[in-house]
């Protein structure tokens with residue numbers, strides 16, 4: 001289905017990005033996907049909506065996106081990286097967002113909940129990420145990164161005990177009456193895009209666009225051990241006994257860390273058993289293999 005939204009509706013450049021804002025959309029991810037498939041979007045295209053009527057979480061989940069209550073956005077990257085780096089790519093994105101959360105609400109030790117959520121130390125989720133990659137041969141050519149962050153307290157459905165918002169966490173964790181100015185959605189957006197730009201072009205030259213090749217410092221210096229170490233240093237539940245759903249059964253495992261393929265390394269309480277859990281949602285959500 002072709003959307004009613006004209007591609008050049010409300011385009012606003014920001015550094016190397018071009019932001020398209022909408023009052024309400026079904027899903028920013030779906031619109032961006034449509035533009036990419038039609039060859040309309042270039043890397044750095046950002047689709048934002050004040051509200052979404054059919055926001056998507058990871059497969060099988062809806063993402064509640066109340067009007068004006070959070071940051072609902074999708075960003076188009078062309079990472080051009082080998083498919084084996086999919087997990088590293090995911091983690092780099094997750095770390096970049098964490099850095100921004102750290103800066104906005106420094107009183108909260110923000111953590112990454114495997115595989116793609118941002119949570120407080122207690123596991124309250126402030127946002128999540130949906131990464132949908134497209135392949136050409138064994139290369140990830142296109143990556144559509146959907147990010148949802150609850151900003152206002154009433155973004156969060158009160159029946160979800162483990163959901164939270166930036167503003168809620170700010171209030172909970174600080175005595176300051178005044179919120180920082182850049183706490184608004186606009187500040188959050190600009191901080192995120194600046195961080196992504198730095199991630200893609202550490203040298204700071206956005207004129208090179210968002211393609212990067214293996215001889216670029218970011219991928220040439222791709223160090224999966226370092227990325228994993230950085231994520232593990234803020235991995236939710238590390239060393240703790242956590243419940244995992246396995247079909248209709250709950251199993252308890254102690255989290256040991258991540259493996260290079262994106263699995264979660266765990267052990268039984270006695271230590272007798274060790275295994276790597278593969279998240280059913282941690283996969284390339286859709287692939288377009290052009291060769």
Ligand code: BTN
Nearest residue numbers: 027055056057058073128146148
């Ligand atoms: C998750 O936690 O399951 C991922 C949530 C991703 C939600 C964002 S909101 C913007 C973008 N558009 C969507 O439909 N989903 C993502």
